[in-house]
Amino acid sequence: MDHEQVQQMDLIDRYLMGRLPEEECSRFEEHFVDCPECIARLQSTKSFLRDLRFVAAENALQTIARPSESVFKQFFQSLFRRPAILAVCSIILAASIGTVFAIGYNQLKTELNEAKNYSQQLEQRYEEERKSADNKIQELTDQGKRLEEKLKSEEQHDKEATKPDLMARLDEGGAAPIYTLMSQRSSTQNTFAQIPLSDSNLIFILTVQIESELPYKSYNLKVIDDQQLLIKKQEDLKPDSASILSVWLRTARFQRGNYSLVVEGVKKEGGIDNVGNYPFSVIKPR
Amino acid sequence: MVRATSETDWVEWVRRIILCDTDAEMELVRRYQDGISIIIGRIVNNESVTEDLSQETFKISLEKIRDGDVRDPERLSGFICGIARNLAIDYVRKMRRSMNQEEIGIAEQIRDPQPDPFEKLWQKERGQLVRQLIKDLKVERDREVLYRYYIVEEEKSIICADLGLTSQQFNSVISRALKRYRELYLKQFDKF
Numbered sequence: 001m002d003h004e005q006v007q008q009m010d011l012i013d014r015y016l017m018g019r020l021p022e023e024e025c026s027r028f029e030e031h032f033v034d035c036p037e038c039i040a041r042l043q044s045t046k047s048f049l050r051d052l053r054f055v056a057a058e059n060a061l062q063t064i065a066r067p068s069e070s071v072f073k074q075f076f077q078s079l080f081r082r083p084a085i086l087a088v089c090s091i092i093l094a095a096s097i098g099t100v101f102a103i104g105y106n107q108l109k110t111e112l113n114e115a116k117n118y119s120q121q122l123e124q125r126y127e128e129e130r131k132s133a134d135n136k137i138q139e140l141t142d143q144g145k146r147l148e149e150k151l152k153s154e155e156q157h158d159k160e161a162t163k164p165d166l167m168a169r170l171d172e173g174g175a176a177p178i179y180t181l182m183s184q185r186s187s188t189q190n191t192f193a194q195i196p197l198s199d200s201n202l203i204f205i206l207t208v209q210i211e212s213e214l215p216y217k218s219y220n221l222k223v224i225d226d227q228q229l230l231i232k233k234q235e236d237l238k239p240d241s242a243s244i245l246s247v248w249l250r251t252a253r254f255q256r257g258n259y260s261l262v263v264e265g266v267k268k269e270g271g272i273d274n275v276g277n278y279p280f281s282v283i284k285p286r
Numbered sequence: 287m288v289r290a291t292s293e294t295d296w297v298e299w300v301r302r303i304i305l306c307d308t309d310a311e312m313e314l315v316r317r318y319q320d321g322i323s324i325i326i327g328r329i330v331n332n333e334s335v336t337e338d339l340s341q342e343t344f345k346i347s348l349e350k351i352r353d354g355d356v357r358d359p360e361r362l363s364g365f366i367c368g369i370a371r372n373l374a375i376d377y378v379r380k381m382r383r384s385m386n387q388e389e390i391g392i393a394e395q396i397r398d399p400q401p402d403p404f405e406k407l408w409q410k411e412r413g414q415l416v417r418q419l420i421k422d423l424k425v426e427r428d429r430e431v432l433y434r435y436y437i438v439e440e441e442k443s444i445i446c447a448d449l450g451l452t453s454q455q456f457n458s459v460i461s462r463a464l465k466r467y468r469e470l471y472l473k474q475f476d477k478f
Contacts, residue, residue: 010442013460016328017439029371030364033321042324048467049436051412055420056437058413121438133329137379144376151346154353202315232338250341 001031006038016046018129022136060115176248178205181261181278192258192281197251199284206261207246208278210239216265219275221247226258236266254282296359303351315344318363322370329374339377343370415470422466431459 006012011028014020020028032038179195197204210219218238223231231253239245245263261278302310322343327336347366350356356365423429427449434440446456 007457010457013435017436018328026364026367026371029321029325029367033318033325033367034363035321039320039324043320044468044471045464046324047412047471048416048464051409051416051467052432052436054409055413055416056433118437125439133378137375140372140375144372144379147372154349202312250337253337 001027003037006031012038012041012045016042016049018132022139056118060118176203176205177201178207178246179280180207180209181280183208183276183278192279194283195280196283197254199251201251203248203250205246205248206278206280207244208261208263208276209242209244210263210275212239212243214265214275215268216273216275217268218266219245220264220266220272221245222262222264223247223249224260224262231259254284256282256284258282296362300351300356300359300362303348304354306352311348314348318366319344322366325367325370326374329371330377335377339370339373342373346373411474412471415467415474418470419463419466423463428459428463431456432463435460 006028011020011024015025015028032042179193181193195204195206206223218236220233220235221237222233225231232247232249234247237245237247247261258279258281261280263275263278265273265275267273299310299313303314319340322340323336326339326343327333330336330339343366346369350365350369351362356362420429420432423432430449431445431451434445435442442453442456445451446453451459
């Protein structure tokens with residue numbers, strides 16, 4: 001695929017408006033995912049589409065709310081410029097006002113119907129996209145199942161493997177700082193662990209040590225902010241040979257402030273226990 | 287920096303990732319993150335979820351590359367696209383299932399999906415750019431082309447037939463509007 005094809009077949013517009021057949025869509029994605037020029041055009045076109053639709057929706061709402069004034073204004077202005085005619089035309093004026101109101105009403109009705117049609121078109125498009133998404137899901141169900149089975153066997157393989165996991169490799173390469181958190185229960189002082197972050201590190205890693213004797217089949221890790229809003233959740237984790245759980249996080253998701261890492265244990269018989277709470281405070285340069 | 291433009295470079299790049307070369311791994315993320323965001327964003331239509339699924343895509347991709355799952359290094363782009371697409375569709379399927387079963391406690395529903403005040407203000411400012419652009423269009427026909435193509439989503443051939451435009455003239459209208467939008471946007475906000 002080259003850029004002349006992209007241009008001639010309007011691939012960018014058709015892709016963003018969901019009009020490309022699936023096979024063509026996949027081929028285009030394989031091309032643009034590694035093409036800075038196409039990505040730049042996709043981003044700007046997507047942004048333009050979003051903003052244009054926002055303005056069109058705003059205009060549709062404003063048009064319904066506001067009646068037209070231009071006809072009234074022109075009629076009265078023409079009468080006042082000719083005072084002699086004003087007296088003679090008083091009866092005609094009354095009839096004209098009535099006519100203008102009728103015209104204004106019809107205009108409003110037309111604009112309301114146009115807004116309703118637009119709304120119906122949006123609903124229709126939503127329905128079409130929903131059906132299209134359902135079809136995609138149906139087609140990829142088997143593939144998804146195979147992927148899940150493969151992921152499960154890979155997790156099993158990871159348990160038995162001797163090579164270090166992703167987190168340790170990143171640590172060896174020096175690309176991501178690692179911080180170990182202490183549980184609030186086990187900390188002698190009720191303070192937050194200080195985590196200095198720099199935007200030069202794309203990610204950082206948090207680790208916690210859990211008791212090796214705990215009777216859980218797996219663990220969930222949740223990172224929440226001081227408003228109790230969820231930043232990241234990772235499920236079905238197993239501790240390594242040193243009973244350490246770890247999670248990697250994107251530096252850009254964190255502002256200066258207090259956070260907490262919550263560890264939950266998933267029981268073999270079902271149900272979840274709160275195993276520990278690990279508060280930390282992010283420090284970033286101003 | 288890795289720039290894989292020939293068969294040898296693709297093979298070398300994958301080999302370096304298998305050997306846990308951090309530079310090669312980080313280059314993978316830098317090179318594909320924008321494209322992967324577009325692919326996932328188009329399916330899930332949620333910025334925060336797109337970011338999470340993008341991270342997951344790279345995590346899984348790196349693991350699979352190290353496990354030797356990439357048989358043809360030149361098809362690396364397609365390999366990563368496939369993982370991203372599957373994760374996005376899997377997410378949508380999971381959300382539909384949970385909505386059908388009325389499970390309120392799912393983590394992704396904790397965040398308010400409505401735009402926050404900052405987002406609303408930013409949206410309004412972007413709307414002003416579009417109004418300025420439409421105002422700058424001297425020809426009513428150009429406004430009609432934009433409205434019918436992007437809002438009503440009529441086929442290009444039908445619009446051209448109605449308005450007596452050739453395909454090149456149509457493309458020229460769209461191209462001018464996009465170019466003007468980019469100029470106004472970059473002047474206001476510096477980058478997309």
